[in-house]
Amino acid sequence: MSEKANLSFIFILPILLILTALLTTPLDAIFSGLYKIILSKSILFTDYIEIGGFGAALFNAGLCGLIACILIVILKIYVSGPFIAAVFTIIGFAFFGKNIFNIWPIFIGGFIFAKIQKAPLKQYFLISLFGTTLAPLISFLAFGAGFSKLYGILIGWIIGIIVGFILPPLAAHMLKFHSGYNLYNTGFTGGIIGSFVTAVLRAFDIVIENEKILNETYDVFFKIYFLCFFIFLLLLSFLFSIFDLKKLKISLKKILESPGRLISDFILIGGLRVTIFNMGVMGCISLIFLTLIGGKINGPIIGAILTVVGFSAFGKHPKNTVQILIGVYLASTIKIYGSNIFIIALCGLFSTTLAPIAGKYGFFAGIIAGFFHLSVVMNVGILHGGVNLYNNGFAGGFVAACLIPVIYALSKEKED
Amino acid sequence: MKNEIKKITKIIDEVINYFMFHYKPFVAMTIDCKGDTFFISFVFKDLKLSDEEFDKIKSKFKLNRRVEIEDYYWQLVGDSENASEFTLVSLMSDEIQFSKDDESVYLTITRKKSKK
Numbered sequence: 007m008s009e010k011a012n013l014s015f016i017f018i019l020p021i022l023l024i025l026t027a028l029l030t031t032p033l034d035a036i037f038s039g040l041y042k043i044i045l046s047k048s049i050l051f052t053d054y055i056e057i058g059g060f061g062a063a064l065f066n067a068g069l070c071g072l073i074a075c076i077l078i079v080i081l082k083i084y085v086s087g088p089f090i091a092a093v094f095t096i097i098g099f100a101f102f103g104k105n106i107f108n109i110w111p112i113f114i115g116g117f118i119f120a121k122i123q124k125a126p127l128k129q130y131f132l133i134s135l136f137g138t139t140l141a142p143l144i145s146f147l148a149f150g151a152g153f154s155k156l157y158g159i160l161i162g163w164i165i166g167i168i169v170g171f172i173l174p175p176l177a178a179h180m181l182k183f184h185s186g187y188n189l190y191n192t193g194f195t196g197g198i199i200g201s202f203v204t205a206v207l208r209a210f211d212i213v214i215e216n217e218k219i220l221n222e223t224y225d226v227f228f229k230i231y232f233l234c235f236f237i238f239l240l241l242l243s244f245l246f247s248i249f250d251l252k253k254l255k256i257s258l259k260k261i262l263e264s265p266g267r268l269i270s271d272f273i274l275i276g277g278l279r280v281t282i283f284n285m286g287v288m289g290c291i292s293l294i295f296l297t298l299i300g301g302k303i304n305g306p307i308i309g310a311i312l313t314v315v316g317f318s319a320f321g322k323h324p325k326n327t328v329q330i331l332i333g334v335y336l337a338s339t340i341k342i343y344g345s346n347i348f349i350i351a352l353c354g355l356f357s358t359t360l361a362p363i364a365g366k367y368g369f370f371a372g373i374i375a376g377f378f379h380l381s382v383v384m385n386v387g388i389l390h391g392g393v394n395l396y397n398n399g400f401a402g403g404f405v406a407a408c409l410i411p412v413i414y415a416l417s418k419e420k421e422d
Numbered sequence: 423m424k425n426e427i428k429k430i431t432k433i434i435d436e437v438i439n440y441f442m443f444h445y446k447p448f449v450a451m452t453i454d455c456k457g458d459t460f461f462i463s464f465v466f467k468d469l470k471l472s473d474e475e476f477d478k479i480k481s482k483f484k485l486n487r488r489v490e491i492e493d494y495y496w497q498l499v500g501d502s503e504n505a506s507e508f509t510l511v512s513l514m515s516d517e518i519q520f521s522k523d524d525e526s527v528y529l530t531i532t533r534k535k536s537k538k
Contacts, residue, residue: 083490123424125536128490178494186498269495269510275487 008262009248012085012278016078016093016196016375019312023234031061040066045109049143050392051075053102053305056221063305065100070100070109075098075137077113081128087271087320092135094316099138099302103395108141115170128175136396137173140166140200143393151212164412184406186268187366189321190313190359193399198274200390200400202286214391218402219302228303232291232311239286239341254280260406265365267271273319281319286328288318292355295331301351309395310355319360326365326372327358333376353380356398360406367413377404407418425496426535429431430460433531436507437464437501447471458535459516465509466527481510485517488535522524 027036040060044058054063059239074096077300078089095105116134120127147153148162177195184293204214247254257276264270270280292311299306314322334354338344354379357379364372394400430453443446447469454461471479481509492514512518517532 035471084488086491088491088494125493126489129493129536130490132490133494144489174493177498181495184497185501268498269491270493272508274509 009084012090013079015196015278015282016075016085016090017072019094019235020068020075023068024072026063027065027068031059031065033318034164036061036065039063040106043105044145046105046123046145047217047417048103048105048108048145048267049150049214050142050387050395050397050411051220051306052142052217052239053220054105054221054225055305060224066105066255066306067100070104071097073106073109077131081126081131083131086273087235088132088269089135090281090319091313091316091321092132094312094319096135096138098312098316098395101308102305103309104138105145108144108162108166109138111144111166112137112170112173113140115167115172115299116174118167119171119174120296122372133174133177133192134170135168135235136190137177137196139394139396139399140169140173140195143169143200144202146214146393150214151207156373165203169203172199173266180403181268184403185410187400187406187410187421188359188364188401188402189317189361190356190396190399191268193359193394193396193401196394196396197386197390197400197403202373204389204393205209207285212309214393216387216392218307220416222302222304222375225302225304228308229293230268232303234291234307236286236289236293236315239282239289243279243283243286246282246350252401254283258283261323264343265362266322266323266326267362267366268321270321270362271319272323279418281379285315285318287324288322291324291328292387293407295354296351298346299335299350299354301347304348306352307348307355310352315354317361321365322358323365324386326361329364329369329372330360330376330379331355332355333357333373333378334380335371335376337377337380341380343380349384350380353383355400356384361401362404363409363413367417370408371413373408375405429492429496430533432496432500432513433514433533434462436511437462437529437531439500441466441469441506442485443468460531460535461534462531462533464527464529466529468526469487469522469527471522471527476527478518479508480520483515483520485509485510487516488513491535492536 038057038221043054043058043066064224074093086365116130117127120130144162144166148158177192182193257280261272261276331354334357338350343349357376360375363375382405383398387397440526450465452463499507515531515533519530521528
């Protein structure tokens with residue numbers, strides 16, 4: 007498959023979402039909803055479907071994805087697995103925290119860092135894309151911290167640019183903490199920065215309180231909508247492979263053999279066709295998991311599903327994720343969070359950030375990772391007050407850092 | 423560019439780590455810096471790789487350099503005992519030559535300093 011095909015592929019979902027919004031919602035309702043989304047604090051969990059309405063939420067998600075794709079084109083970046091993961095993650099989180107107002111400062115900060123380093127602008131763009139995990143910090147300072155609107159926007163953007171500026175060296179450094187076994191590494195970095203900033207804000211009596219604004223009205227619609235999209239991905243991969251199904255099988259074997267540890271770029275390992283196939287399969291698995299536990303789709307759950315699908319180009323496949331889901335489910339049956347289906351669904355889907363542990367150390371290691379992840383994720387959010395959207399990435403970093411040395415010491419692979 | 427030497431030593435770490443873990447060969451290594459280019463050469467003596475093993479490793483070295491990936495993930499290079507991080511080594515290198523004969527395996531990695 008050509009470089010052009012990779013690039014075209016990332017445009018599909020943003021365009022689909024924008025078209026869906028335009029076909030289902032009047033234009034004035036979309037723009038008034040978008041305005042409400044922009045003015046929201048966007049702290050975890052702020053479901054944009056509830057804040058701005060169905061059409062505006064879809065439009066915002068599509069637009070954020072489109073901005074990322076256009077910047078990728080302008081910067082002449084080769085679209086490989088990490089960039090597919092980043093685009094899908096941005097789209098997913100644009101249902102509950104990222105919007106066309108609060109993602110820009112992070113990008114600008116990254117570009118300034120590249121300029122100061124005298125490096126090409128594209129050099130740190132991947133980190134900036136994932137770095138929009140801290141976008142709610144900008145919205146909160148602009149519209150939720152009690153400043154006047156103009157002053158708040160100014161402070162929000164300045165802090166956002168600073169955050170975007172410091173992210174590249176920090177994100178690279180934080181990888182060492184979990185040795186690449188936590189796929190959402192920027193989430194871990196964002197958690198550290200978010201905790202730092204939140205602590206400083208608390209010292210000035212600016213308190214960030216978690217939100218829980220959810221809308222599950224469109225559960226059935228989104229389940230059918232995304233199921234159709236994932237089936238479309240499967241069909242697309244078959245269509246590309248119609249004359250060479252044997253090659254698809256060989257490529258799939260290569261992907262399934264990969265432990266998924268950073269960096270496992272499935273585009274480089276198996277090519278676009280099989281990557282799309284894996285993304286379709288993982289999307290279906292996510293929907294099956296959600297349905298089996300009785301979960302309903304809302305903004306955050308869409309974010310979780312699309313993140314799983316995106317990272318199915320960059321580390322996740324059925325062989326290294328299902329056991330993590332089982333681990334989270336088992337934990338939910340004996341822990342106090344068992345009655346909260348939303349939390350189990352969200353943590354379950356996002357817990358697949360630990361897929362490399364299962365991929366590298368096997369089925370039971372995956373179950374253990376999922377089991378502990380549920381507890382850790384419920385206790386780290388308070389540190390950053392909800393300004394870090396990838397809370398599971400933050401928790402996953404701690405789980406991986408604690409488990410990996412022990413599992414490695416006990417594993418059979420160890421020599422001497 | 424900062425971290426240039428660290429990146430070179432990480433690449434060396436990764437290669438040595440892999441071959442020592444799996445084969446424990448006699449290793450001869452040279453590092454040559456000419457202008458803005460580093461040439462890292464390894465000769466693994468008395469090492470007979472099967473064609474399958476050789477092709478598996480070689481397939482990891484086929485990728486082109488990607489600065490946008492390199493600067494995020496380079497710190498992961500050097501602490502793995504399987505060949506998975508050779509992909510990253512490849513993404514950090516401008517040219518890689520990997521060959522073998524009846525007695526030895528040869529690896530030469532060429533890396534230019536990051537563009538300013």
